[in-house]
Amino acid sequence: MTDSGMPAVPQGVEELDIIGIRHGAFGTTNGGDTSGFGGLVDPIVMPAPATRPFGGWFDEVSDEIELALGAHGLPATQAIEKVVIYRDEITYHVRREHLVAFVTLLRDEPGLRFELCLGVSGVHYPDEARRELHAVYHFLSITHNRRVRVEVSVPDGDAVIPSIVSVYPTCDWHERETWDFFGIEFTGHPALTRMMMPDDWVGHPQRKDYPLGGIPVEYKGGTIPPPDQRRSYN
Amino acid sequence: MSTDNVTFSAQASEESVAGSYDTTEGRIYNVSGGDWDTVSGAPEGEHDRIVVNMGPQHPSTHGVLRLILELDGETVTEARAGIGYLHTGIEKNMEYRSWVQGVTFVTRMDYLTPMYNEAAYCLAVEKALGVTDQIPERANVIRVMMMELNRISSHLVALATGGMELGALTAMEFGFRERELVLDIFEMVSGLRMNSAYVRPGGVAQDLPENGAQKIRDTIPLLRKRLKDTADLLVDNAIWMGRTVDVGYLDLAGCMALGITGPILRSTGLPHDLRKSQPYCGYENYEFDVITKTTADVYGRFLIRIEEMEQSLRIVEQALDKLRPGPVMIEDKKIAWPAQLSIGSDGQGNSPEHIREIMSESMEGLIHHFKLVTEGFRVPAGQVYAAVESPKGELGCHIVSSGGTRPYRVHFRDPSFTNLQATAAMCEGSMISDVIAAVASIDPVMGGVDR
Numbered sequence: 067m068t069d070s071g072m073p074a075v076p077q078g079v080e081e082l083d084i085i086g087i088r089h090g091a092f093g094t095t096n097g098g099d100t101s102g103f104g105g106l107v108d109p110i111v112m113p114a115p116a117t118r119p120f121g122g123w124f125d126e127v128s129d130e131i132e133l134a135l136g137a138h139g140l141p142a143t144q145a146i147e148k149v150v151i152y153r154d155e156i157t158y159h160v161r162r163e164h165l166v167a168f169v170t171l172l173r174d175e176p177g178l179r180f181e182l183c184l185g186v187s188g189v190h191y192p193d194e195a196r197r198e199l200h201a202v203y204h205f206l207s208i209t210h211n212r213r214v215r216v217e218v219s220v221p222d223g224d225a226v227i228p229s230i231v232s233v234y235p236t237c238d239w240h241e242r243e244t245w246d247f248f249g250i251e252f253t254g255h256p257a258l259t260r261m262m263m264p265d266d267w268v269g270h271p272q273r274k275d276y277p278l279g280g281i282p283v284e285y286k287g288g289t290i291p292p293p294d295q296r297r298s299y300n
Numbered sequence: 301m302s303t304d305n306v307t308f309s310a311q312a313s314e315e316s317v318a319g320s321y322d323t324t325e326g327r328i329y330n331v332s333g334g335d336w337d338t339v340s341g342a343p344e345g346e347h348d349r350i351v352v353n354m355g356p357q358h359p360s361t362h363g364v365l366r367l368i369l370e371l372d373g374e375t376v377t378e379a380r381a382g383i384g385y386l387h388t389g390i391e392k393n394m395e396y397r398s399w400v401q402g403v404t405f406v407t408r409m410d411y412l413t414p415m416y417n418e419a420a421y422c423l424a425v426e427k428a429l430g431v432t433d434q435i436p437e438r439a440n441v442i443r444v445m446m447m448e449l450n451r452i453s454s455h456l457v458a459l460a461t462g463g464m465e466l467g468a469l470t471a472m473e474f475g476f477r478e479r480e481l482v483l484d485i486f487e488m489v490s491g492l493r494m495n496s497a498y499v500r501p502g503g504v505a506q507d508l509p510e511n512g513a514q515k516i517r518d519t520i521p522l523l524r525k526r527l528k529d530t531a532d533l534l535v536d537n538a539i540w541m542g543r544t545v546d547v548g549y550l551d552l553a554g555c556m557a558l559g560i561t562g563p564i565l566r567s568t569g570l571p572h573d574l575r576k577s578q579p580y581c582g583y584e585n586y587e588f589d590v591i592t593k594t595t596a597d598v599y600g601r602f603l604i605r606i607e608e609m610e611q612s613l614r615i616v617e618q619a620l621d622k623l624r625p626g627p628v629m630i631e632d633k634k635i636a637w638p639a640q641l642s643i644g645s646d647g648q649g650n651s652p653e654h655i656r657e658i659m660s661e662s663m664e665g666l667i668h669h670f671k672l673v674t675e676g677f678r679v680p681a682g683q684v685y686a687a688v689e690s691p692k693g694e695l696g697c698h699i700v701s702s703g704g705t706r707p708y709r710v711h712f713r714d715p716s717f718t719n720l721q722a723t724a725a726m727c728e729g730s731m732i733s734d735v736i737a738a739v740a741s742i743d744p745v746m747g748g749v750d751r
Binding site: 085086088110111112113152153155157181182183184185187189190202204206208211213215234235236237238239240260261262263264271272278293294298299 | 383384387389391392393395396397427428430556557558559560561570572577578675676681682683684685687694696698700702703704705706708709711713717718720721750751
């Protein structure tokens with residue numbers, strides 16, 4: 067811990083991936099704080115980027131990717147922001163300009179052969195400045211029996227990511243669903259319309275700033291507020 | 301369409317537009333149906349092109365699925381699937397509940413495979429917690445047993461509804477009758493036929509009841525005999541084969557491109573099964589075959605489902621043999637809810653031992669129990685993906701935690717959702733009757749598709 071209450075940045079890591087700051091201990095914001103825990107400040111830090119060697123087959127796949135990217139005149143550092151390894155899963159954070167080239171290599175290179183794309187979904191981090199919206203892709207290689215995750219981060223005001231439907235047609239509905247729920251625009255998608263919500267729906271429901279909704283329920287004289295207004299623990 | 305017709309329909313629509321009248325609430329306008337030709341103009345040079353909306357309320361569309369078919373006579377020239385009619389916001393709702401409460405939501409997604417939804421979610425939560433190795437052996441065996449029984453019940457519904465949609469009503473009655481045998485087991489074990497919320501992070505909600513294992517063992521011979529009856533009814537049935545052989549063809553390349561998994565993928569001859577390639581819950585300790593066919597048609601998928609049910613029975617038998625006494629919930633008291641329950645005089649499952657401890661012996665225990673149940677446990681910040689081989693294909697669960705007591709984001713890669721994209725590839729160019737067979741062979745469950 068440093069003086070500011072932020073955790074120290076470990077060696078070899080440029081900056082921490084802080085997605086938010088948690089205040090207090092019990093999540094209550096109304097009423098006086100008699101516990102003394104109300105002043106707690108706790109940054110939410112996502113797992114830090116990994117450095118070589120990654121261990122296991124992660125190095126092998128990363129070498130293949132770097133070689134293949136190099137063969138296409140694209141330095142790996144330019145396409146890949148960072149690599150995160152957490153719970154035996156590898157995540158490549160890819161810059162959106164190079165996403166289509168990146169996933170094409172994943173599919174086509176004999177050493178990679180990620181035949182199956184398991185779709186894309188979004189995650190909304192409203193407190194991560196300039197990287198509010200993430201699109202997360204999962205890939206499975208049946209040939210090599212490996213899984214990788216590819217993550218693309220975009221700012222909220224410019225949530226545009228190139229579509230990979232031309233490479234993996236299965237992403238058609240997945241990209242539509244992600245557009246529907248998060249408002250990430252996939253350019254080049256053949257027909258980016260809403261998937262789940264009605265066509266004239268306003269807003270993107272799974273974003274964090276979109277309320278859950280609901281009405282209070284009365285039962286035997288008591289009133290139970292809707293889920294997003296109940297007391298919660300953070 | 302001739303010009304005369306357009307004029308006629310324009311007149312007709314003018315006549316059919318009713319007027320308006322005043323009420324105390326304001327003026328009310330009546331609008332009645334016009335003709336599309338007057339709105340968009342009759343298409344030039346095209347003939348007899350009909351767009352039919354099949355569903356969302358139609359007995360043969362497998363739930364609230366809307367198929368938009370463009371027909372040329374009886375031939376389907378374009379097929380589109382419209383979904384979203386059963387969207388319930390499960391993923392969003394889970395962000396406002398504790399990690400354990402999430403189980404009661406996911407079990408309702410694909411309501412025919414509740415055990416798989418729960419297992420995929422719990423495996424993901426356990427992976428995020430880093431406690432996968434600490435799940436007790438007995439809990440894993442029970443999970444495998446429940447999942448395989450669930451595979452049988454899901455495949456039976458696939459056969460039953462598929463049969464009904466093609467006019468084989470006896471198959472439907474057989475399928476639903478046999479499924480009831482499996483649901484009786486679920487009811488005995490978890491208390492609920494469906495939506496059981498039985499698999500929990502850390503293990504299962506409660507141990508098998510007394511004689512539970514024996515009752516499951518007693519059901520297997522009957523189930524095996526009945527499954528054979530159902531199979532005999534259809535496997536060599538000329539009418540059934542006439543409706544299904546070479547129908548709904550989708551080859552390996554098509555499956556890979558469209559991300560299709562499960563029986564549809566295995567009907568192309570590729571033995572891809574996550575239970576073999578990336579085992580979970582101890583599947584590596586069971587002997588079973590991955591069933592493949594090479595016909596890539598509706599009939600092949602039907603045969604795969606029939607034979608997979610037999611393999612599932614094999615696994616259930618092995619699981620029963622592996623069942624040893626022991627805990628069914630993780631040791632870690634920071635995660636574990638009481639799971640050795642017995643039925644009290646009020647008919648509710650409870651753990652008298654645990655109640656005695658927290659109510660009369662340990663104040664700390666009471667506080668801990670209260671905090672665990674109301675607040676829940678925390679999962680370290682990070683994201684994980686866990687997948688199981690559900691009866692329909694790869695059911696994946698991607699969870700993101702921000703280190704709190706609630707999921708930050710949960711996303712399910714439901715196989716029905718992805719597989720349903722194959723509708724167009726399977727149906728276009730075929731007869732409209734084959735659309736029914738093709739969709740039935742995809743076996744989409746709209747609860748899972750729309751979530």
